[in-house]
Structures are given as structure tokens and as C-alpha cells.
Amino acid sequence: MYSTFKPIYLFILGFGLLFTFIIVDYFLSNEINLLTQNKYIQTSNNLKEQISRAIKNKSNSTLNIAISLSENMGYKEFLKNKKDLKIDLKNVSSKIKENSNFKNVWIHLVDKDGISRYRSWSPKKDDDITPFRKEIPLLLKNPKISSVISVGIFDMTFKSIVPVFNGNEFLGLIEIITKTNSIAKDFEKRGLDLVILVDEKYKEQIKKPFTKDFLDNYYVANLNAKKELKEIIQTDIKEFINIKEYKILNNYFVTTYTLKDITNSDMGYFIIFKNITEISLTDILEFEYFIKLIGILLAFFIIAIFATIYFYNRSKYTVILEKDVKERTQELNDLTKRYHQIFQGSKAIKLILDPKTQDIVDVNNAAIEFYGYKREYFLKLKAKDLNNQEEKEFKLILKRILENKQNIFTIKHKLSNEKIKDVEIYASAIQISNKTYIYAIIRDITDSLKAKEELDKKQKLFYQQAKMASMGEMIENIAHQWRQPLSTITTAASGTKIKKEFGELDDEFFFDSIDLIVRAANYLSHTIDDFRDFFKQSKLKEKFNALTILNNALKLSNVNNKGIELIIDCAHIEITGFKNELIQVFLNILNNSKDALTNIKDPKKLIKIDVKEIGDNVIFSILDNGGGIDEEKIDKIFEPYFTTKHQSQGTGIGLYMSEQIIDKHFGGEISAQNVNFKIQDKDYFGVNIQIKIPRNLNS
Known part of the structure; x- marks a missing residue:
């Protein structure tokens, strides 16, 4: 045999x-391709958002300069009495250039009759500009603040016009004109290269180009545009200005932000180049x-x-x-x-230390690379050798970690080369061979703080946690x-x-x-497939059945095997949205109900789920008889790190992230309320979590 x-x-x-x-x-091959594509799309959206913020900040700053100069008594006297200007506006422009990111600031004074009294960029003056500046007569008739981005004879510029008053007497207008060069230079400092193009329909309008640089019929608006990048764009300009998401070319990650004019027509294109190796x-x-x-x-x-x-x-x-x-x-x-x-193979910086002696007992390769110490020397150090905290303050931090009162800290760490880095530490107590250690994940946030992007990164990290x-x-x-x-x-x-x-x-x-x-x-x-599908990171909207995702969440939470009776009333409802994120929300709520029901004396443990479609919305109601939540705490359960569980069980992340997902990703609402309810003529008391989301997230 x-x-x-x-x-x-x-x-x-x-x-x-x-x-x-x-x-x-x-x-793996399909999932890695999908995850990589999603990562690049997120990077593209982030870069476009940075450009949008930079344009808005530049416009606001230009307006602030105009408002500040409009209150200058010298300008008021000049416009009122039409005498010689006692202030050298070219000197003012120079000082602004020396003390700010504004390298090209033009100042223009117009009296109440529409006569150009002074131009900082030209000796020309005392000419009537109302015939060819259509907005000036309107502003002279109805003085108000005006701020626009437009294309003139010189360049694509930010223009802010502010009325000048002496008391209630209208004297004229002050106009401040700035260019896009400071935006390009600011992004260059961040390691991003910009090529700013003005749409070809403005070519005839730009009669005296400031940069004297054109790609075919497209005016190049920034002086620091690299020649090699302009040559790449010129191979197919239409393709580059019409990039919707991103393009990978010659080790560059390329995306385009389109600037619209007041009629919502294309006015300019901010083509962004980022080294592909810098995308983590x-x-x-x-x-x-x-x-x-x-x-x-x-x-x-x-x-x-x-x-x-x-x-x-x-x-x-x-x-x-x-x-x-x-x-x-x-x-x-x-x-x-x-x-x-396992943490040795992780790219994240990780340390394990003894909270009593403050000895560093283990480090991963990422930590060795970041701090610059050899492993043998690193393991001889103490935690205080890395941070600049006072001994008393650092002991307090260790105590809060061990008591699970605080797990996230932002402090400064010193590297082997004496450089100081801002780091964010995620720490918790772990047990190894019946001994307590502190397990710390360290993140370098130096560049993030400088770029003022910490809020977005923390939000993403919360979801991963x-x-x-x-x-x-x-x-x-x-x-x-x-x-x-x-x-x-x-x-x-x-x-x-x-x-x-x-x-x-x-x-x-x-x-x-x-x-x-x-x-x-x-x-x-099949259980492995369920586990894999749940942790699949997808940001794409998809259509799914309400009962199907409830069953997935019930299976993943293992509620069926905990002696809990389930009462489900769910119609056949199709939903379009982020399936796995909604499963995450249900899983958090079901786990909380399951934990609450393990502590009650009533032998009958219930979870009742109702799903209804009202108008364009779907209402989920998840009710248990776990005894409810203290009324003084129920309003805080959606706050980060707030937990009603024992400190060894709760992290305070689950319901906070559930509220963030429902609010930010679905545009819905989530609430909690203690209720009395009756099933089969028996009274029960517990908490009711109600979720309201649109049936079709695209609508």
C-alpha cells in the first residue's frame, strides 16, 4: 500500500x-499594483492641494500688502493734494523683496479720477487708464477691495486693489501686483520643481513678457523653470497640461494643477516634478x-x-x-x-527599552540607520542619551506609558552626528518573559513640521492604528x-x-x-480570505450589499461564538461607498458590544441590528443590552484615546476612527444614546449606536 x-x-x-x-x-502582483497606483494618486492629490494652498496664501499676502499700504499717510497726502510723492515706492518694493518671499512687487497709485499717478515699474504717469482697465471705472464708482489672478501684458500676476480713504473722503486706489516666482522658489526648497505655463490663448496679450520664455505658444511664468524639464514638456505640451492624475517619466513623478480664471476657463498650468524615489x-x-x-x-x-x-x-x-x-x-x-x-525587518524606527533602568535592550535596522550608531554601541546607551528631556520629565513620560494614560509623544532626539531631529514616539508597554518593557515606534517629523503637514499625516496614521x-x-x-x-x-x-x-x-x-x-x-x-479582504487597503468606491458587509463584520468579530443572540432586520439595500471602511466601523461597534455583554449578569445577551432606507439615506441601528454608558461619558466616546474599558483593553481609537470614517469619508452622522427597549415582552437597557450615510456616495 x-x-x-x-x-x-x-x-x-x-x-x-x-x-x-x-x-x-x-x-500580490495585482494588489501591489493597485496599492502603488492608489499611493501615487494620493501623492498627486496632496501636491495639487499644496499648490492650491500656496496660490491662496500668495493672493492673501498680496492683498494684505495692499491693505497695509492703503493706510499710509504719505500716499493719502499724495493722492489728495497731487503733490510730489514723498515716499520712494521703488525703495518700498526693494524692502519687501529683501524681507519676504516676494521678489517682484509692483505698486500702482491711481487717483479718484482714474489717472495713474505712479507706477513703481515704469516712469510713465499721469495717464488716464480707465479706457483700457475696465475694472477701474467700476471701482472708482463703487470703491471696494478687489483681488484677482489675471494675465496682463507682462505676466500672469496676483492683483489686489484697495480703495484709499481719508476719513470718509475717497482719494483713489492703490494696486499691488505680484508674480508666481515666489511660489516656484518655495516649492524648489521642498525638493519639488515647477514649470508654470500660461494658456496659449493669452500669447498675444503678453506683449512684454517678464521672463521672455515661451514653449511654443505657452508663456513660462517662473524664472527658475529648469531647462531639462522644459525640454521634456515641449515633447508633448498638450499631454502634460492635461494630466488628470499623474505621469511617471524618466524617474520623475509628474502631475498638473490647472488654474482657472473667473469664467472657470483654463488660465495657467502648474506642472509639478517630484523625484520618484522620494515617494515612500x-x-x-x-x-x-x-x-x-x-x-x-x-x-x-x-x-x-x-x-x-x-x-x-x-x-x-x-x-x-x-x-x-x-x-x-x-x-x-x-x-x-x-x-x-517581528520588527527587525520593518522600515519604521523601533526601540525596546527597560523602563526601570532606561537601558535600550533592542533596536531594529531602521533605528541604527536613523541614529547613526553601530548596534553594539547603541545597546550600551540609555534612553536619556537620545532625548533632551529633563530626567524628572522623562520619568513622568515613562510612567504615563506604563499606566496607558498616554502613548504618543513629540520630542527632540539627538543623532550620533549631534543633529537634533523632531520625532513622534508611539509607545506602549509589552510583556517579554514576564518582564515589562516599553515598545516604541519612532517617526522623524522634522520635515513634516517645517512643511506644516503634520495634521494630515496624523489623520492617516490614526486610521492605520x-x-x-x-x-x-x-x-x-x-x-x-x-x-x-x-x-x-x-x-x-x-x-x-x-x-x-x-x-x-x-x-x-x-x-x-x-x-x-x-x-x-x-x-x-476561507477564513484567511476573509482576513485578507478586510485588511485590503482600497480607496476606491464600490457597490455592495448592506447585509453582506454586516455578515462580514459579524464573522470577523466572532460575535456568533460568544453566546450572543443576534436579531437582524435588514432589507435588500445596495450601497456605493468604501466597503472595507464601513466594515471597520461595524467591527469596532460590534467588538464594543461584545465586550460590554461579557460583563453583564443577565444570561440573555442580545445584539439587535436594524437597517432601513429613508429617502437617499441608509440608517443603521446597532443596539445591545450591555447596560449602557455613563451619561457623563457618553458624549466623549467619539473623542480620540477616550475609552470606557479597562486600560489594558481599550485604546480609545476605535470609535474615534469610526466617527472620522462616517463623517469625513461618507459625509454621514454617527451618534450614541442610552435606551430602554423591549423584546418578547421583556425589558432591556443598553446603548444604541445609530449611523446615517448616503446610499450612493457619488450623489
């Missing part, structure tokens, strides 16, 4: 492993590592199953096989536990769901062994056992 079954087992085993690796490779893909690489680890675990599991079947048919190896199965099962459990402690905060419980839920199929596999294998030992193993029993093992293995595979 051994010689007959051996080739079959080897063939099936080889086919199973090959199929596993093909599936993992296919999933760390999170995607870590995701790839994680999926590969799952594939390895699955391969180990397949090998273990076939090894079990194979050795059961060789009675002389029965004892060895039983021991081997136990060892492999323990290895799988150990690999799962060790996964949470919420995902990772769920992972421990998800692993536990998967382990719980695996116990039954593992038990089925063990029972089937044991029965086969006993039948074999007594010589009673027939083909029908053998193949029935094999089928049972295969079905159990397929169930294990």
Missing part, C-alpha cells in the same frame, strides 16, 4: 503547493511581506496535512507522526505569536474559528489510524475521511 499511495500523495502535495504559490503570487512605498512593502508570511504559513499547513495522511498509512511511523503533528501545530501557533513581535489595533483580536478570532476544523482533521486522521491498526480500513472510510479533511482545510482557507 505504501508504494501505491506514495506517488499519489507526492503529486497532490506538489500540486497543492504550486497552486498556493501561484495564487499568492497572482494576488514602505507600507506597501510591509503588506507584501505580510501576505508572503501568510502564504508560507499556508504552505506549512498543507505540508502538515499531507504528512499526516501519508504517515497514517505507515503504521511503523505512527508515534513519530503524532509527535510531528503536535510540533507543527505548536510551530504554527508560535509563528502567529511571533508575528506581532485603528486597523492594527484590530489585528490581535482578529488573529484570536481566526484561531477560535480554526479549532473546530482542526479538531475535525485530527478526529478523521485518528479514526483512519485506528482502522488501519486493526486492519479494518476500507476505501469508503478512507475517502470519506479524506473528503472531511479537505472540506475542513477549505474552511480554513
Whole structure:
């Protein structure tokens, strides 16, 4: 029998492993491409938002200069009495240039009759400008502040016009004109290169071009536009000005921000070039590592199953096989536990320190690279050697971490080369061999602080923390769901062994056992698919069924196996939006209900879910009989880091991120209320979480 079954087992085993690796490779290649594309789209949107803010800031700054100069008594006297100007406006322009980012500031004084009394950029004066400046007669008739971006004979400029009054007497107008060069120079300091083009329909209008630079019919508005980039753009100008999302070319990441005029027509194009190597893909690489680890675990599991079947048919190896199965099962459990402690391969800076002695007990490669110390020397340092905190203040920080009162800190760290870096530390207490250590993830935020983008990055980090905060419980839920199929596999294998030992193993029993093992293995595979789908990072809207995502959340939260009765009233409702983010919200709420129900004395534990469609909105109501929330705390449950659980259980992130997802990503509302309710003539009391979102996020 051994010689007959051996080739079959080897063939099936080889086919199973090959199929596993093909599936993992296919999933990885598609998922990595999708994640990379999403990363680039996010980068493009971020760069366009920076340009939009820079334009708005430049416009506001130009207006502020005009408002400030309009109050100057010298200008008022000049416009009122029409005497010689006692203030040298060219000197004013020069001082603004020396003491700000404004390198080209033009000042224009117009009296109440529309006569140009002074131009800082030209000796021409005392001419009537109302015939060719259509907005001037309107402003002279109805004096008010005007601020626009327009294209003139010199350049595309920011123009701010402010009326000048002496008391209630209208004297004239002061106009401040600035250019886009300071925006381009500011972005150049950030490592971003701009080529600013004015639309070709303005070519004839720009009679005295300031930069004297054109690409075909498109005027180049910034002096620091690099020649090599202009040559790249000139190969196909239309393609570059019409980039909707992004373009990868010659190691450059390219995107275009289109500036509209007051009629919403294209006026200018800010073509942004960023070195592709400066876009961090760390999170995607870590995701790839994680999926590969799952594939390895699955391969180990397949090998273990076939090894079990194979050795059961060789009675002389029965004892060895039983021991081997136990060892492999323990290895799988150990690999799962060790996964949470792996940090050496991470690109994030990580440290482990002893809170009592402040000794640094372990560091990862990213920390060695960041701080510049060799590992042997690094492990001889203490935490105080890295930070500039006072000893008393640092001990207080350690105490707050150990008490789980605060986990995030922003301080300054010193590198081996004496440079000081602003870092954000995420720290928590962990147990290793029954001893407490502090596990710290450190992020360099020096450049982020300088660029004033900390708020956006923290928001994204909050969402990642919420995902990772769920992972421990998800692993536990998967382990719980695996116990039954593992038990089925063990029972089937044991029965086969006993039948074999007594010589009673027939083909029908053998193949029935094999089928049972295969079905159990397929169930294990499906749980991995559910886990993988939940952690799939997708920012694309999709259509899904309300009941389907509720069932996914219930399965992931393992509520069904906690002795909790579920009452679900859900119509067939199709929703368009971010599926995984909505599952995350339901999972957070169900986990909170599950935790609350474990602490009540009532043997009947209930979760009631109602889903209704009202107009264009979908209303979700999730109700439990867990005893409700203290009325003094219920209004705070959606605040970050606020938790009603024991400090060792709650992070205070889940409901905060749920509120952020519903509000920011769905444009909906989430609320909590203690309620009394009745089911089958019995009274209950608990908390009702109600969510209202649009049925179609595109509408």
C-alpha cells in the first residue's frame, strides 16, 4: 500500500503547493499594483492641494500688502493734494523683496479720477487708464477691495486693489501686483520643481513678457523653470497640461494643477516634478511581506496535512507522526505569536527599552540607520542619551506609558552626528518573559513640521492604528474559528489510524475521511480570505450589499461564538461607498458590544441590528443590552484615546476612527444614546449606536 499511495500523495502535495504559490503570487502582483497606483494618486492629490494652498496664501499676502499700504499717510497726502510723492515706492518694493518671499512687487497709485499717478515699474504717469482697465471705472464708482489672478501684458500676476480713504473722503486706489516666482522658489526648497505655463490663448496679450520664455505658444511664468524639464514638456505640451492624475517619466513623478480664471476657463498650468524615489512605498512593502508570511504559513499547513495522511498509512511511523503533528501545530501557533513581535525587518524606527533602568535592550535596522550608531554601541546607551528631556520629565513620560494614560509623544532626539531631529514616539508597554518593557515606534517629523503637514499625516496614521489595533483580536478570532476544523482533521486522521491498526480500513472510510479533511482545510482557507479582504487597503468606491458587509463584520468579530443572540432586520439595500471602511466601523461597534455583554449578569445577551432606507439615506441601528454608558461619558466616546474599558483593553481609537470614517469619508452622522427597549415582552437597557450615510456616495 505504501508504494501505491506514495506517488499519489507526492503529486497532490506538489500540486497543492504550486497552486498556493501561484495564487499568492497572482494576488500580490495585482494588489501591489493597485496599492502603488492608489499611493501615487494620493501623492498627486496632496501636491495639487499644496499648490492650491500656496496660490491662496500668495493672493492673501498680496492683498494684505495692499491693505497695509492703503493706510499710509504719505500716499493719502499724495493722492489728495497731487503733490510730489514723498515716499520712494521703488525703495518700498526693494524692502519687501529683501524681507519676504516676494521678489517682484509692483505698486500702482491711481487717483479718484482714474489717472495713474505712479507706477513703481515704469516712469510713465499721469495717464488716464480707465479706457483700457475696465475694472477701474467700476471701482472708482463703487470703491471696494478687489483681488484677482489675471494675465496682463507682462505676466500672469496676483492683483489686489484697495480703495484709499481719508476719513470718509475717497482719494483713489492703490494696486499691488505680484508674480508666481515666489511660489516656484518655495516649492524648489521642498525638493519639488515647477514649470508654470500660461494658456496659449493669452500669447498675444503678453506683449512684454517678464521672463521672455515661451514653449511654443505657452508663456513660462517662473524664472527658475529648469531647462531639462522644459525640454521634456515641449515633447508633448498638450499631454502634460492635461494630466488628470499623474505621469511617471524618466524617474520623475509628474502631475498638473490647472488654474482657472473667473469664467472657470483654463488660465495657467502648474506642472509639478517630484523625484520618484522620494515617494515612500514602505507600507506597501510591509503588506507584501505580510501576505508572503501568510502564504508560507499556508504552505506549512498543507505540508502538515499531507504528512499526516501519508504517515497514517505507515503504521511503523505512527508515534513519530503524532509527535510531528503536535510540533507543527505548536510551530504554527508560535509563528502567529511571533508575528506581532517581528520588527527587525520593518522600515519604521523601533526601540525596546527597560523602563526601570532606561537601558535600550533592542533596536531594529531602521533605528541604527536613523541614529547613526553601530548596534553594539547603541545597546550600551540609555534612553536619556537620545532625548533632551529633563530626567524628572522623562520619568513622568515613562510612567504615563506604563499606566496607558498616554502613548504618543513629540520630542527632540539627538543623532550620533549631534543633529537634533523632531520625532513622534508611539509607545506602549509589552510583556517579554514576564518582564515589562516599553515598545516604541519612532517617526522623524522634522520635515513634516517645517512643511506644516503634520495634521494630515496624523489623520492617516490614526486610521492605520485603528486597523492594527484590530489585528490581535482578529488573529484570536481566526484561531477560535480554526479549532473546530482542526479538531475535525485530527478526529478523521485518528479514526483512519485506528482502522488501519486493526486492519479494518476500507476505501469508503478512507475517502470519506479524506473528503472531511479537505472540506475542513477549505474552511480554513476561507477564513484567511476573509482576513485578507478586510485588511485590503482600497480607496476606491464600490457597490455592495448592506447585509453582506454586516455578515462580514459579524464573522470577523466572532460575535456568533460568544453566546450572543443576534436579531437582524435588514432589507435588500445596495450601497456605493468604501466597503472595507464601513466594515471597520461595524467591527469596532460590534467588538464594543461584545465586550460590554461579557460583563453583564443577565444570561440573555442580545445584539439587535436594524437597517432601513429613508429617502437617499441608509440608517443603521446597532443596539445591545450591555447596560449602557455613563451619561457623563457618553458624549466623549467619539473623542480620540477616550475609552470606557479597562486600560489594558481599550485604546480609545476605535470609535474615534469610526466617527472620522462616517463623517469625513461618507459625509454621514454617527451618534450614541442610552435606551430602554423591549423584546418578547421583556425589558432591556443598553446603548444604541445609530449611523446615517448616503446610499450612493457619488450623489
